[in-house]
Amino acid sequence: MELVMKDISKSFKEKKAVDHISLTLNNGIHALLGANGSGKTTLIRMICGLLPSSEGEIYADGVSIKKQYDIFCDMLGYMPQHFGFYPNYTIDEFLNYMAIVKRIPKKDAQIRIDHWIKELNLQEHRRKKMKNLSGGMLKRVGIIQALLNEPKILILDEPTAGLDPKERIVFRNLIASLSKKCLVLLSTHIVSDIETIADDIIVMKQGTVIMHDTCENLLKSMEHKVWNVHVSDQEATQLMNQYIIVKSHQVADGVDLRMVSDVKPNAQAIEVESDLDDLYLYHFNEEGDEA
Numbered sequence: 001m002e003l004v005m006k007d008i009s010k011s012f013k014e015k016k017a018v019d020h021i022s023l024t025l026n027n028g029i030h031a032l033l034g035a036n037g038s039g040k041t042t043l044i045r046m047i048c049g050l051l052p053s054s055e056g057e058i059y060a061d062g063v064s065i066k067k068q069y070d071i072f073c074d075m076l077g078y079m080p081q082h083f084g085f086y087p088n089y090t091i092d093e094f095l096n097y098m099a100i101v102k103r104i105p106k107k108d109a110q111i112r113i114d115h116w117i118k119e120l121n122l123q124e125h126r127r128k129k130m131k132n133l134s135g136g137m138l139k140r141v142g143i144i145q146a147l148l149n150e151p152k153i154l155i156l157d158e159p160t161a162g163l164d165p166k167e168r169i170v171f172r173n174l175i176a177s178l179s180k181k182c183l184v185l186l187s188t189h190i191v192s193d194i195e196t197i198a199d200d201i202i203v204m205k206q207g208t209v210i211m212h213d214t215c216e217n218l219l220k221s222m223e224h225k226v227w228n229v230h231v232s233d234q235e236a237t238q239l240m241n242q243y244i245i246v247k248s249h250q251v252a253d254g255v256d257l258r259m260v261s262d263v264k265p266n267a268q269a270i271e272v273e274s275d276l277d278d279l280y281l282y283h284f285n286e287e288g289d290e291a
């Protein structure tokens with residue numbers, strides 16, 4: 001599967017939520033990383049055909065999704081950030097309903113629902129009403145409905161938001177296994193979710209793609225920018241006002257700081273290997289990305 005975005009933009013009145021993005025994606029896991037408001041959801045909703053683009057065109061295997069939307073829908077699995085569900089439906093009823101919406105033959109639907117319910121440990125909950133499920137269970141139901149039509153393109157908007165660490169690991173492993181068969185595009189601002197599983201990372205800021213590369217190459221761009229320093233409490237306060245601080249650890253004789261800076265922050269600073277947290281803070285040190 002090849003998904004191509006050609007110069008796509010989306011404006012809401014004067015606000016340019018997505019600004020001339022061109023991307024070519026193939027099978028594997030592609031992570032959209034950006035602060036709140038950077039345009040990830042808008043881009044995803046355009047790909048899913050839920051929002052018309054103001055400009056540009058999207059192609060799946062060479063075919064415009066606008067022109068052949070029905071065919072595209074059959075190959076698309078989408079898990080929105082907040083999905084609408086029917087509170088009084090049980091998990092079984094909801095998934096069967098989604099299978100009907102997706103026009104999946106009844107026999108196939110039942111086999112797939114049973115498979116995924118077992119795979120995601122929901123057997124003992126399948127007769128529970130959706131309104132009584134925990135956040136983690138709802139996310140699992142959300143991903144099952146996205147998988148029912150055996151998609152070639154799987155789009156997951158913030159799939160691990162609100163999950164506890166154990167559930168996050170379960171989801172990460174599931175996503176990694178799914179990517180063998182399809183193109184996965186997931187959005188997140190949780191760096192640890194993608195560090196180990198993403199084949200490449202698309203960094204979005206104010207509606208544009210500012211970087212698109214493998215994790216390894218992105219981290220290379222952070223060389224000579226991440227430092228460890230050990231300073232007195234007073235110096236620590238000064239540095240905290242001046243630099244991006246990734247970690248601060250109070251010790252008996254002062255403070256250990258991990259910081260991001262284009263220049264060596266003081267004579268004793270030791271350069272250290274960067275990780276995605278450093279990269280994220282370097283580009284998104286401000287609270288959100290709202291312009």
Ligand SMILES: Nc1ncnc2c1ncn2[C@@H]1O[C@H](COP(=O)(O)OP(=O)(O)OP(=O)(O)O)[C@@H](O)[C@H]1O
Pocket residue numbers: 012015016017034035036037038039040041042043189290291
């Ligand atoms: N329907 C809309 N009407 C007006 N502005 C919108 C609309 N949808 C999104 N925006 C604006 O477009 C920008 C991008 O929003 P978007 O939701 O795509 O970002 P995001 O990166 O997905 O953020 P989050 O992580 O918070 O979901 C924001 O400034 C947002 O306020």
